[in-house]
Amino acid sequence: MSGFSDEAAWWQSAVIYEIALISFQDSNGDGKGDLTGLMSRIDYLKWLGVDAVWLTPIYKSPFRDLGYDISDYCSIDPTFGSLDEFDHVLKALHAADIRLILDLVPNHTANDHAWFIESSSSRNSAKADWYIWADPAENGGPPNNWRSRFGGTGWEWCEARRQYYYHSFLVEQPDLNWRNPQVRAAIADVMRFWLDRGVDGFRVDASAVLIKDQLLRDNPPNPQAKDKPPPQRQTPVFTDDRPETMDCIEFIREVIDSYPGRVLCGEVQGKIDRIGHFYGNDRPRLHLPLNFALLDSQWDALSLQATIDAYLNAIPEHAWPVWVVGGHDKQRIASKIGKAQMRVLAMLLMTLPGTPFFFMGDEIGRKRVPIPSDRVHDPFEKLVPGFGLCRDPERAPMRWDGSAGGGFTNGDPWLPLEPGGTPNVAEQQRSERSVLALFRALIMLRHEHACLSQGGYEPLRSHNDVLAYRRTKGGAQILVALNVATEPRKWHWLGRGRLLMSTHLDRRSETLPEASILLRGNEGVIIALEAR
Structure with a gap:
């Protein structure tokens, strides 16, 4: 890894940039980003000054949920390229002194994964207990009242086993049984497959929901459910953030700690006062539990100072803070605070103590892209319509220039781009005072002054x-x-x-x-x- 320090905590002074590969750069005209496209934009990443990139899933997948439904953890989806191309990209990133973090999705697979096909075939199969299976209730219906985040019951009937399986998300995303040591060992093998190739860490998807209540107790109603989407009308005390989940995270951390200098980030849930638990004490958990408090805060000085103070007081004394201002699941903050305040946000992000994360397009002040109803991909909008949950406006392809294809593709982009051609990278690179120029200058200043990155x-x-x-x-x-x-x-x-x-x-x-x-x-x- 050219130019890299041996310091294990490189991530403490890093600026981390999230990329949804399908929307970053298309190289073959199919309207979807790919690894070759990413290779062509490494010079941009180097110019911008980021220290690491985090890629949303690039594994083989039917892509019902942005690739978070995985058919094979140890192969690259053909849409994106091949393992050889991945290795070339990783080598090129490292040569540019940029590290690579992959998404790890340990909670569930796709229903066409070989593990689930075998598990669902029979109660006596070798992998019969690899997923969460339960007998019907006395009335023949689902075992309890647990709901899917995408609406409806979280249970799906399997005729071959005469049982239900649980899915926290889509019906095609069955949850793995993390109480089974074989499942843990299999996920550890997946991690080692990529760590051995040289990746620099993982962002753990849905890390707070890896374990569900063993007694299958019903979730109580949410007393604040008024006007909330149906999946949020329960308080998920028996499905989310169970105490046993921490043991799962500690196991994952043990695997990554066997590879020096790697980082473990994680998607966590709940209020700020819970985030400290995800760092661990006697047994370490996540290096960086992702903190979205700035996205959720009211945008005024008093609310921001309270949000920052509450978060810093909630994490353990030994913990390293982290700030995230955008993501593939989060609404664009520029749509909330406006173009002028995006500059203020950029300075806030790059000068607070801790590791900053931002999402591709945030650096040009990108807002939510209008998505016509006939172009919607996000299952949230299809299955839970009318609540503003659609994430496609954030996931629209990166606009590199003002052309019809945005410099992203010569074909038809998988999601539409902004009408009007702006904002785009080329236009802002030509301006010495653009939002992009500000992001770059702030990253440079952060690197120059240890006071900002480590103070x-x-x-x-x-x-x-x-x-x-x-x-x-x-x-x-x-x-x-x-x-x-x-x-x-x-x-x-x-x-x-x-x-x-x-x-x-x-x-x-x-x-x-x-x-x-x-x-x-x-x-x-x-x-x-x-x-x-």
């Missing part, structure tokens, strides 16, 4: 619409002040400083003679304090 954090009192805090390391001190209002705000601090960067990218390396600055509307600043 301590001290909150300052936020008021008058300005969110503020201090980063410290050794004798270095950096102040960050973010105006979340559209009008100017004056901000005061103690000491003398030098302005390192403004979100407007028109003020840099200015000496500030007084301990105050007039922040323009939607402006954030980074100030290096002079040593006393």
Whole structure:
């Protein structure tokens, strides 16, 4: 791995970029991104400055749910390419000093996976207990009231076994039985297959739901269910975030710890006050439980300071924070806060303590792409319509330029792109003050100043619409002040400083003679304090 440090905690100073490969770059005109397309964009990733990329699933799959329904964990889906092409991409990324994180989906497989085909064939098959099977209730119906996240019962009848199997997600995504040591061993073998090829870690999908209640107890009704989608009308105490789940995560961590310098990220659920459990204490769990608190926060200074404080207080003292502002399952934050505040968000993300994650397109301020009803792919929109759950607007192909195919494809893209051709990468690369230019400059600044990537954090009192805090390391001190209002705000601090960067990218390396600055509307600043 060219240029890589032997430091195991490389991920603490890394900036991580999520890519949905199907929407990143098409190389063969079929309208779907692929590994060859990714290879052609490594120069862009290097230019942007990211340290690692996380790929959504690229394994063999019928692709009913963005590839999270896996038919074979140890092969590449032909849509994306081959194992040889994967190896070439991994080698090229490493040569560019960029690490690669793969999605690990240990909770369920596709129903055409060889494991499930064998398990469903007979109660006496060698893999009979590899999935969650149960006899019918006394009335012949499902064993209990557990629901699928995609609507309806979570149980599906199998005539060959005369039993039901449980599926947390689509009916075609049967849940594996993590109480079975053989299942754990099989997933460990999957991990080793990819780790031996040189991947740098995994993001564990649905890590909070790996174990379900052994007694199959019914979930109680959700007292806050009014106006919620049907799948959310229960409180999933017997299906989600069970105590035994932590043992599963600890097992996965043991596997990855046998490969030095690898990282384990994870999709976790629940409120901020639960996220600390996913780090572990005596037995380590996830290095980076993904934290989406900024996406869920109200966008004002007081709410943001409370969100940040609550999260940092909820994680263990030894834990490394992580901040995620976009993803394949999350609505684009630019649609929530607007184009001007995307600059403020970028500065917030790159200056908070911890590891920043963002999703392809966030760096150009991309909003949700309108998807006509006849182009919808997302099963959420098909099975639970009318609640705004569709994720296709986030998953639309990357727009590299203003052409009809967006520089993404010469064919018909699998999902439509933005009408009008903007925002796009080429246009913003030509502008010295674009959102893309800001993301790149902030990543560079973060790499240049250990104070930002590794330093301590001290909150300052936020008021008058300005969110503020201090980063410290050794004798270095950096102040960050973010105006979340559209009008100017004056901000005061103690000491003398030098302005390192403004979100407007028109003020840099200015000496500030007084301990105050007039922040323009939607402006954030980074100030290096002079040593006393």
